[in-house]
Amino acid sequence: MSSYYDIDDIMMEDEFVSVVFQVAANGVGLLDPGAETNCVEQGSKVELPFWLSHELQLRQAVSVNIPACFNQKTRKEIQADAACVDLRNRCPYFYELGCKIAPLVGDRTIGSFLLYAFTGRYKEVLSKAHSAAIAVAPKFLTLFTKEETHLYEAARSSMAAFKKWRLGGPRFERASILGRKRKPND
Amino acid sequence: MYGRRACQLVKELSDRDAGQLTAFNRDLFDQVIKECSAHHLELQSLMRIIQEGGLDIQTTRNADHFGAAIHHLALIRNKRCLMAYVYNRTGTIQSLRWKVGPVLPQEIQEKLNYSEEEYFKNYSAALESYMSELELDLTVDMVPPKDPYIQVRVLDDIGDVLLSDQSPNLARHSMHFLKRTDAEQFISQGLMEELTG
Numbered sequence: 001m002s003s004y005y006d007i008d009d010i011m012m013e014d015e016f017v018s019v020v021f022q023v024a025a026n027g028v029g030l031l032d033p034g035a036e037t038n039c040v041e042q043g044s045k046v047e048l049p050f051w052l053s054h055e056l057q058l059r060q061a062v063s064v065n066i067p068a069c070f071n072q073k074t075r076k077e078i079q080a081d082a083a084c085v086d087l088r089n090r091c092p093y094f095y096e097l098g099c100k101i102a103p104l105v106g107d108r109t110i111g112s113f114l115l116y117a118f119t120g121r122y123k124e125v126l127s128k129a130h131s132a133a134i135a136v137a138p139k140f141l142t143l144f145t146k147e148e149t150h151l152y153e154a155a156r157s158s159m160a161a162f163k164k165w166r167l168g169g170p171r172f173e174r175a176s177i178l179g180r181k182r183k184p185n186d
Numbered sequence: 187m188y189g190r191r192a193c194q195l196v197k198e199l200s201d202r203d204a205g206q207l208t209a210f211n212r213d214l215f216d217q218v219i220k221e222c223s224a225h226h227l228e229l230q231s232l233m234r235i236i237q238e239g240g241l242d243i244q245t246t247r248n249a250d251h252f253g254a255a256i257h258h259l260a261l262i263r264n265k266r267c268l269m270a271y272v273y274n275r276t277g278t279i280q281s282l283r284w285k286v287g288p289v290l291p292q293e294i295q296e297k298l299n300y301s302e303e304e305y306f307k308n309y310s311a312a313l314e315s316y317m318s319e320l321e322l323d324l325t326v327d328m329v330p331p332k333d334p335y336i337q338v339r340v341l342d343d344i345g346d347v348l349l350s351d352q353s354p355n356l357a358r359h360s361m362h363f364l365k366r367t368d369a370e371q372f373i374s375q376g377l378m379e380e381l382t383g
Binding site for chain 2: 004005008011014023025026027049055056061
């Protein structure tokens with residue numbers, strides 16, 4: 001369970017999902033760009049952020065559709081070659097959103113699909129993290145979701161820590177919090 | 187869309203490098219608070235409509251109720267974003283005390299807002315009073331040194347300072363043989379570097 005203050009959890013909940021209103025709602029015309037009055041009609045299809053859709057679903061005010069990143073097309077691409085699919089472009093919080101949306105839409109295949117995608121890509125993330133040249137931002141980083149980027153960074157930093165331990169180096173360093181930027185008079 | 191600005195605020199935290207501090211975004215922060223007040227007004231007016239219609243506010247499930255619920259949810263969401271913004275910054279500010287010391291460099295000081303400065307001062311005072319009770323400096327390096335002295339090079343003009351066992355003139359580019367505990371704070375502030383090998 002993620003914490004109330006968790007940044008990634010908050011960002012994840014801002015992903016948009018498409019919902020259909022089962023009831024009408026007054027005073028919230030902003031939600032539906034096609035609305036003529038300041039209210040949302042019953043049966044209108046709108047894109048809402050996850051935090052709102054989730055709560056409204058619990059109140060049985062909307063029904064949530066499966067987001068596009070879990071459709072058949074993506075599934076076929078993942079089956080073909082999991083590591084080459086640009087998941088960040090589809091949804092930077094692919095796994096987290098998948099876990100939260102599966103119980104809402106009642107689709108039992110999402111769970112196994114997520115696991116399949118993750119195991120297929122995990123090996124690739126790790127081997128790239130250990131073999132890629134340092135300093136250059138590699139091109140494949142743009143394909144990773146947020147979770148995979150965290151994994152990649154973790155692998156890189158543990159590798160760097162291992163090398164530092166083996167070769168030795170200064171114990172004390174300038175506090176990283178001050179930033180890498182040097183002072184202008186240097 | 188509701189909660190858009192609040193999310194931008196949180197995104198600022200997620201975009202920075204881990205452990206770095208950006209300037210407090212007062213402008214966006216105030217805009218989100220204004221948005222909260224607007225939601226509050228909408229919520230009240232919708233509730234008034236329900237009450238004026240002679241309906242029970244607990245059990246009514248009409249269009250007004252769901253409109254009010256959406257405004258309420260948006261309000262709670264904005265609150266969560268604001269809280270997360272402040273909370274995650276305080277974590278960084280606490281670690282500043284441990285890594286940099288009781289006095290912050292000017293460029294960091296500028297990034298804090300007034301209440302964060304106060305928080306830093308109070309946190310620092312609390313830590314210092316605890317350490318003086320223990321008679322132990324908890325902020326020094328946790329790994330026992332092999333040698334109490336280390337070789338350092340000075341990166342900036344520090345001038346004459348009084349250290350525990352000597353009072354060297356720390357001119358820029360000069361090299362010194364100092365006690366580790368004395369050198370540590372200068373190194374973490376980026377004024378010296380340790381020489382090895």
